[in-house]
Amino acid sequence: MNKEDLQMLGxxxxxxSGDARSTLMSLLSEMRQGNFKNVETALKSADENxxxxxxxQTKILAxxxxxxxxxxxxxxxxxxxxxxxTILLRDLVQDFIELYKSKYNK
Numbered sequence: 001m002n003k004e005d006l007q008m009l010g011x012x013x014x015x016x017s018g019d020a021r022s023t024l025m026s027l028l029s030e031m032r033q034g035n036f037k038n039v040e041t042a043l044k045s046a047d048e049n050x051x052x053x054x055x056x057q058t059k060i061l062a063x064x065x066x067x068x069x070x071x072x073x074x075x076x077x078x079x080x081x082x083x084x085x086t087i088l089l090r091d092l093v094q095d096f097i098e099l100y101k102s103k104y105n106k
Contacts, residue, residue, distance in 0.1 A: 001063045009056045013079030016053035017086040020046040031100040053083050
């Protein structure tokens with residue numbers, strides 16, 4: 001895998017993770033106001049984007065695991081940062097769903 005391929009996969013990770021993050025942040029905003037009608041759709045969309053980001057990441061991990069000496073650049077590291085923080089956000093959103101539901105369903 002050449003440097004350009006790695007950069008493109010890094011961009012994919014950033015793009016998919018960014019889309020998931022935007023969806024999750026919009027969902028939080030809606031729930032903060034008591035709107036829960038988009039929860040399942042938003043989570044499904046975010047999860048699909050996270051899956052696509054993870055698939056791009058897995059290509060790179062598999063390449064390195066097969067013995068390839070990869071020249072990892074900042075774009076890939078940036079993508080990893082996006083993916084990791086968005087996965088954490090996804091986990092936290094699950095807790096916020098329960099918290100906001102309990103607040104509005106008293």
